[in-house]
Amino acid sequence: MKWHIRQERDGDAPAIHAVVRAAFGQRDEAGLVDALRLAGDLTLSLVAEADGEIIGHIALSRLKSPKNALALAPVSVAPDRQGEGIGAALIRKSTEEARRRGEALIFVLGDPAYYTRFGFSVETAAPYECIYAGDYFMALELTAEKADPAEVIYADAFGELG
Numbered sequence: 001m002k003w004h005i006r007q008e009r010d011g012d013a014p015a016i017h018a019v020v021r022a023a024f025g026q027r028d029e030a031g032l033v034d035a036l037r038l039a040g041d042l043t044l045s046l047v048a049e050a051d052g053e054i055i056g057h058i059a060l061s062r063l064k065s066p067k068n069a070l071a072l073a074p075v076s077v078a079p080d081r082q083g084e085g086i087g088a089a090l091i092r093k094s095t096e097e098a099r100r101r102g103e104a105l106i107f108v109l110g111d112p113a114y115y116t117r118f119g120f121s122v123e124t125a126a127p128y129e130c131i132y133a134g135d136y137f138m139a140l141e142l143t144a145e146k147a148d149p150a151e152v153i154y155a156d157a158f159g160e161l162g
């Protein structure tokens with residue numbers, strides 16, 4: 001079944017919770033999306049929809065620091081729809097939208113084998129201090145302007161993740 005990507009709308013929250021929970025096989029990440037939304041930190045929330053059903057989701061949240069920077073997490077695709085390019089489309093659409101809105105940087109914690117294909121790199125994130133810094137911490141620059149290497153501080157909801 002063909003799918004398309006659109007922004008989250010009123011009433012989508014329960015279906016988003018369900019797809020995130022199904023993708024991760026646990027509640028933590030779905031709870032994170034709910035907590036980000038509740039706190040007003042869910043800057044960009046896109047869903048993949050097929051025949052009226054939400055089958056994928058991506059969250060980009062505002063960082064406390066640096067300025068004009070977002071965190072990409074989590075990205076979720078329903079287990080029976082993985083490997084169709086839905087995750088890739090969600091990531092590409094969300095990074096394009098962030099660029100269009102004038103954001104400078106996006107940080108992600110994930111597998112470099114996956115995220116480097118979208119332009120994220122460990123090298124770009126390396127100058128930034130962060131509690132998540134390491135081999136899986138990547139960043140994507142959206143503008144030619146260099147951001148000040150400030151500490152990367154995620155929204156409060158991430159601290160509650162454990």
Ligand SMILES: CC(C)(COP(=O)(O)OP(=O)(O)OC[C@H]1O[C@@H](n2cnc3c(N)ncnc32)[C@H](O)[C@@H]1OP(=O)(O)O)[C@@H](O)C(=O)NCCC(=O)NCCS
Pocket residue numbers: 023024073074075076077078081082083084085086087088089110111113114
């Ligand atoms: C990760 C995820 C979002 C990818 O979505 P998807 O729609 O299945 O991915 P796509 O179809 O765009 O891409 C599939 C490719 O990604 C690779 N891939 C999928 N998950 C991966 C992971 N965690 N690490 C590395 N590569 C991964 C697949 O091997 C495949 O590679 P190929 O293109 O070389 O064959 C999805 O598998 C998912 O929801 N997983 C569970 C939740 C999760 O781990 N989220 C990511 C962390 S925030």
